[in-house]
Amino acid sequence: MNLKEFANRLALSQTTVSRALSGYPEVKQATRERILKAALEYGYRPNTSALGLATGRVGAIGIVLKGGGEFGPHTSEFMGGLGGRLQQEEIDILVSTVDSQESELSTYRRLAASKRVDAVILHSPFLDDPRIALLNSLGLPFIVHGRTNSDGNFGWLDIDNFGAVRQSTSHLLDLGHRRIALLNGYRGRIFAEHRQDGYQTALSERGVAIDPALCGHGEFTDEMGFRLMQGFLKLDERPTAVIAGSMMSALGAMRAIRIAGMKVGEDISLIAHDDVFPYISPDHLVPTLSTTRSSIRAAGARIGEMVLELLQGTPAENLREVWPVELVIRNSTAAVKPA
Amino acid sequence: MNLKEFANRLALSQTTVSRALSGYPEVKQATRERILKAALEYGYRPNTSALGLATGRVGAIGIVLKGGGEFGPHTSEFMGGLGGRLQQEEIDILVSTVDSQESELSTYRRLAASKRVDAVILHSPFLDDPRIALLNSLGLPFIVHGRTNSDGNFGWLDIDNFGAVRQSTSHLLDLGHRRIALLNGYRGRIFAEHRQDGYQTALSERGVAIDPALCGHGEFTDEMGFRLMQGFLKLDERPTAVIAGSMMSALGAMRAIRIAGMKVGEDISLIAHDDVFPYISPDHLVPTLSTTRSSIRAAGARIGEMVLELLQGTPAENLREVWPVELVIRNSTAAVKPA
DNA sequence: CTGAAAGCGCTTACAG
């Protein structure tokens, strides 16, 4: 059923019906109520394409994901939060899959030229990120999940990765550890750089030298945590403590430690960054896992809100947030064992 | 830039330009080439909303996810495959988040009434699924990932869950196991019922009684695998073998087994269903893990293709596939230890 | 092979 037919049934003009449905003030209360009730009854909804043509707004927010690796648990949780917030305004998420950086850029061009979305969300930014300049030149509104050094006036939300790892490293130093390994993301990604900085800052503050052999880089998966940890354990002088970038890498690291015949929280201390996955809680591991905690789902929800604010006219420079990260001590961390 | 302006620059009519871009045959080859080249140069793309209004096709496929639990690794992999296939036709995935069965149904009504998508993908069907009847009555084309007993003419793709678990159970029986536990999904979901049937059939074939205490139900997560396995290990007569529903539950089960001081592949045999996650390979576990294998990413890609075929007019009854599942023996399965 | 024009289903200035 389209507006014409729906208005006819009510013996009203399309104008009045449209205004009532859009919440415009100049409709008599009684008329509005009658229209709203009928819309529910007949299941009338404006055609999105027509609405998009007439208003320029399509009610969808875009996110571009690399088919290979970016459909993971972090993205899922983030999208759960994002979608949950957008759902309240009946805005959907448009996911475009790409297989390379190049096709990611051309996808933004496509989305902008065809006016397929009202805004996009950029994630996992690099130190200097070409996507920023592109989106600005396309005039496609966006919010960045993370930060970047790239020029441009845009909103973003990031967690304090620097502070998180600085805290966890300091805590391990307090416990007497000096050989502390870091399971980090790939270099070039801002969050990984920030974590590296936090790690190095904490070590430098105590005059502990940095050993590059203790810095691993990879995806935040069980398998990568396992493999990197196995590498650490093979070192002549193995670490006595590890900081894992995610719950997934922590699980992998714990497997490697156990298989090597050692105990987490006794032979090796472990702190993980916890993005708060509903299906894997640090309290239910054995031993319970000390973590730096920040809900990526909550970040997704807040970014959804920021996009809505952006589209309502809030200037991008007012949409910038750094979320603090909390260190939660549990049983996976202990004083270093005397040699 | 819109069509009018683009056509003006080329000194052609909108009609000719539109036809050239849509690949209609009645355009002179030279003209078409000139238009295609210019479109690339100027970055012209038809406005999706206008296209949607004019043609009734919007170039997006919908999928509705429950915000709570359905944004997980299985969904991610599936969507990676789906998106990868649809991307080739520049079709995007529209994700709508909901928080209940009820709001899922009303979301399908919204998507249909507002013509927001060309088709939807239904997943994790129940034995008798109200969504089927709704989508049929809405006239919204759809493909089901999984099967259902619900009436209605629709296409679907499913893996042979019955055969998979029947095979793994039989193999464990061949190895002399009689106490075999099953980490299954929630009852009511078709795939879980099929797996249960495969399990029971294999046991019955050998005259082995079914012990309900050995049948666990839950999400396919590390944590759920861990907790259910801990429960099994506390039984007076513990299982000597376990079939895990996913790699995630297998990892959790392995943790529980190790923490209990036992060895996988010696004290307890383990077979997992492997949906083939790129970041967790059964060959890299210790011990390597025997699995029943079927790529959920490949299923996503094929379902993307099936949706495209459906939209091109292939009758739904020609779009039905059951994929066989392969049992791969590795080192986590061994003959039962003499008591 | 090419073009002028109607129509897709809305919103929104403008008029009353």
Place this chain on the structure above:
DNA sequence: CTGAAAGCGCTTACAG
């Protein structure tokens, strides 16, 4: 408070 009509940017029957 309500309505007639232009316009958003395409596609496509119809005419040539």
